[in-house]
Amino acid sequence: MNRFPSNNTKREWQMRACMMGNFGSWRSPRHGAIATEFAFVAPVLLLLAIACADFGRIPGHTHVVSNAARSGAETGGSKKFTDFTRPSWEADVKQSIENELANLPSFDPNRMEIDVSTTVDSSGLHVVTVEVMYPFMTSVAWPGIPRETNIRRRVVYRQFR
Known part of the structure; x- marks a missing residue:
């Protein structure tokens, strides 16, 4: 039995791929989490880089x-x-x-x-x-x-x- 009928639109295929765990798609559920983590880590990394350059x-x-x-x-x-x-x-x-x-x-x-x-x-x-x-x-x-x-x-x- 075919899981994806042939009459689905492109958008439905993308949503199903995302729900099945294909995190490489543009609709990844981790997209917001990555941005939030970067927002916390970026200032620390920038401060560390400036300190290394100064010292x-x-x-x-x-x-x-x-x-x-x-x-x-x-x-x-x-x-x-x-x-x-x-x-x-x-x-x-x-x-x-x-x-x-x-x-x-x-x-x-x-x-x-x-x-x-x-x-x-x-x-x-x-x-x-x-x-x-x-x-x-x-x-x-x-x-x-x-x-x-x-x-x-x-x-x-x-x-x-």
Whole structure:
């Protein structure tokens, strides 16, 4: 016996297919449930994506601050100085650091902290220590998480002979 007589219209065939469990049809009874579930899940997924993008910038900032400290220590280690030329030497080291930090988006030279110090080792050569601090700010004020975090890097470099 044929379940579907041949005199049914197209619409009747679609309704019967839907009632029999063919959920791929355009009249699926789950159509409204899927839209409702998406309405609940979409904001959470969007928030998660924005958080990942915001906090994903931290490694890039850390890399630039590390390069700035290394560049400053390298500049200080490659140039000799005396008591008379030390202010000029320190200015060169700080300029090298600032040039590297300028690679950060929205770089503000007033927010960086630089500490340059030297000691003399047993062979009479100077050991240059450079410490650089620059704050990282998130794009969004996330609840319960501080908006600003200081990224600090320290590099020790021995002067060349």
